[in-house]
Amino acid sequence: MTNFDWSRIFNFTDFAELLPLVQNSLIAGALLGLVGGLIGIFVVKRDMSFAVHGISELSFAGAAFALLFGANVIAGSITGSLVAALLIGALGNKAKDRNSIIAVLMPAGLGAGILALALYEGRASNKFGLLTGQIIAVDDPQLIWLIAICAAVILTLLLIWRPLNFASVDPEVAAARGVSTRALSIVFMLLLGLAVAASVQVVGALLVLSLLVTPAAAAVRVAASPLMATLLSVAFALVAVLGGILLALGGGLPISPYVTTISFLIYLICRLIEWGRRGA
Amino acid sequence: MSQQPLLSIKDASLAFGEHTLWTGLDLEVQPHEFIAVIGSNGSGKSSLLKAILGQQELTGGQILMQGKPIASRKVGYIPQSRAVDPASTLRACDLIGLGLDGHRFGIPLPSKAKRQAVSRTLEAIGASELAKTPITKLSGGELQRMRVGQAVISEPDLILADEPLSALDLHQQQVVSALIDDQRRAHNAAVLFVTHDVNPILDLVDRVLYLANGKFRIGTPDEVLRSEVLSELYGTQVDVVRNQGRIVVLGTQDHDHHPEEEWK
Numbered sequence: 001m002t003n004f005d006w007s008r009i010f011n012f013t014d015f016a017e018l019l020p021l022v023q024n025s026l027i028a029g030a031l032l033g034l035v036g037g038l039i040g041i042f043v044v045k046r047d048m049s050f051a052v053h054g055i056s057e058l059s060f061a062g063a064a065f066a067l068l069f070g071a072n073v074i075a076g077s078i079t080g081s082l083v084a085a086l087l088i089g090a091l092g093n094k095a096k097d098r099n100s101i102i103a104v105l106m107p108a109g110l111g112a113g114i115l116a117l118a119l120y121e122g123r124a125s126n127k128f129g130l131l132t133g134q135i136i137a138v139d140d141p142q143l144i145w146l147i148a149i150c151a152a153v154i155l156t157l158l159l160i161w162r163p164l165n166f167a168s169v170d171p172e173v174a175a176a177r178g179v180s181t182r183a184l185s186i187v188f189m190l191l192l193g194l195a196v197a198a199s200v201q202v203v204g205a206l207l208v209l210s211l212l213v214t215p216a217a218a219a220v221r222v223a224a225s226p227l228m229a230t231l232l233s234v235a236f237a238l239v240a241v242l243g244g245i246l247l248a249l250g251g252g253l254p255i256s257p258y259v260t261t262i263s264f265l266i267y268l269i270c271r272l273i274e275w276g277r278r279g280a
Numbered sequence: 281m282s283q284q285p286l287l288s289i290k291d292a293s294l295a296f297g298e299h300t301l302w303t304g305l306d307l308e309v310q311p312h313e314f315i316a317v318i319g320s321n322g323s324g325k326s327s328l329l330k331a332i333l334g335q336q337e338l339t340g341g342q343i344l345m346q347g348k349p350i351a352s353r354k355v356g357y358i359p360q361s362r363a364v365d366p367a368s369t370l371r372a373c374d375l376i377g378l379g380l381d382g383h384r385f386g387i388p389l390p391s392k393a394k395r396q397a398v399s400r401t402l403e404a405i406g407a408s409e410l411a412k413t414p415i416t417k418l419s420g421g422e423l424q425r426m427r428v429g430q431a432v433i434s435e436p437d438l439i440l441a442d443e444p445l446s447a448l449d450l451h452q453q454q455v456v457s458a459l460i461d462d463q464r465r466a467h468n469a470a471v472l473f474v475t476h477d478v479n480p481i482l483d484l485v486d487r488v489l490y491l492a493n494g495k496f497r498i499g500t501p502d503e504v505l506r507s508e509v510l511s512e513l514y515g516t517q518v519d520v521v522r523n524q525g526r527i528v529v530l531g532t533q534d535h536d537h538h539p540e541e542e543w544k
Binding site for chain 1: 333335351355357359365367368369370371374375378379381382383384385386387388412414427430440
């Protein structure tokens with residue numbers, strides 16, 4: 001076995017000097033963690049994990065075309081996301097239909113995106129970043145976009161929290177109580193589209209699930225109440241994304257492998273805790 | 281008792297394309313009345329509830345509650361017993377709480393009034409000790425008791441129950457139907473109770489709405505559940521057999537015998 005230089009992955013020399021450079025990333029990460037943890041709870045309740053993946057591929061396509069044509073990448077990403085979210089929302093009312101529609105949209109989006117990237121002649125790291133995440137740099141205009149998207153998602157989510165929750169966990173009774181489940185599901189898809197577009201900017205299209213699904217999926221394994229599930233989901237997402245940014249700092253590697261690994265480890269620990277409780 | 285009827289169904293009809301479920305349906309439900317809606321599969325029992333809730337548009341006629349179009353806020357709804365999502369983090373008290381304020385905008389802030397209402401309801405349905413139990417750990421009967429609590433916590437004038445006893449064993453059927461009766465008395469609510477088997481609630485009902493063949497009959501169980509009445513309704517020979525307080529309807533050509541509901 002050759003001597004692998006672990007300091008390429010975990011390197012904390014000059015950490016204090018590097019920290020100010022990632023200030024923007026940390027703010028973006030905190031916002032994304034909050035959004036991912038909150039919306040993830042509903043993704044899990046509504047059984048829409050696969051939809052998140054489908055939306056992220058079209059979000060990638062939108063971003064790739066924006067890059068090719070020199071347009072705003074985040075705006076392209078949002079456009080792709082919203083188109084996907086609305087298509088999935090409009091065509092896939094039943095879970096079965098929804099999964100096949102997502103499976104049809106996903107490769108179409110990914111393929112189109114790859115075409116756009118192949119035609120693009122700019123910096124290669126821009127291309128790679130859309131799929132697998134950025135190398136820590138979030139510039140100021142990007143940050144403003146992210147703040148605006150995240151604020152819109154969080155505020156809307158808080159506004160519709162109770163009826164969305166009712167419609168997600170108990171749709172039949174919610175409808176009988178006058179909750180407009182169809183309108184809520186469209187609004188939710190739009191919020192999900194925005195959250196995906198924001199996440200793509202930091203962790204990349206292929207790894208969005210680690211922010212929008214894994215923390216919530218881990219939280220519901222161990223939480224004993226809906227409030228606890230929400231708090232844990234947000235906490236897990238924050239730990240994953242902020243931890244990922246800080247660990248990635250020294251090595252100059254993309255943050256996504258760190259984020260996804262932390263996220264996965266948290267999930268694993270939650271499964272073990274659950275398993276331990278059952279055995280007890 | 282010359283009160284205004286709580287619910288008036290006037291000359292209502294519902295058809296899907298060529299297929300007419302019911303037509304010319306007139307029914308006035310008085311406050312506190314317990315009405316069983318029975319009939320064969322596909323006779324439009326559940327569609328009637330959906331129409332009352334405003335989720336299903338009528339082909340003709342109208343449905344009014346206290347003289348006005350239905351306000352779903354004043355209606356409690358008890359669904360069929362279904363398996364719950366195994367990943368659910370809801371506890372019994374959360375499920376009941378949804379019935380109180382689940383439809384309102386905003387986030388669920390801690391509220392003393394809500395806590396008290398939920399614990400009063402849990403007490404009323406005899407389930408205080410189950411308050412913190414995850415709904416994934418409740419038995420079918422316990423879950424349906426919570427459903428009753430969820431339906432009555434908002435003090436509805438009308439309770440709509442859609443096959444709430446299906447998939448329950450005989451003992452649980454009795455417990456849950458007695459609880460519905462008890463709670464509708466406590467809250468002065470009328471009940472429309474959709475069921476394919478009237479026996480568990482035979483002693484509780486004031487009137488029966490029997491839907492079959494696009495037609496219907498309304499009356500007390502003794503008036504409606506008779507061989508000559510149902511034979512006329514179905515247009516074929518139907519026998520109503522009474523045995524040890526149980527009513528069995530024979531010859532309707534639909535599934536009046538469900539193997540999964542075999543009596544032990």
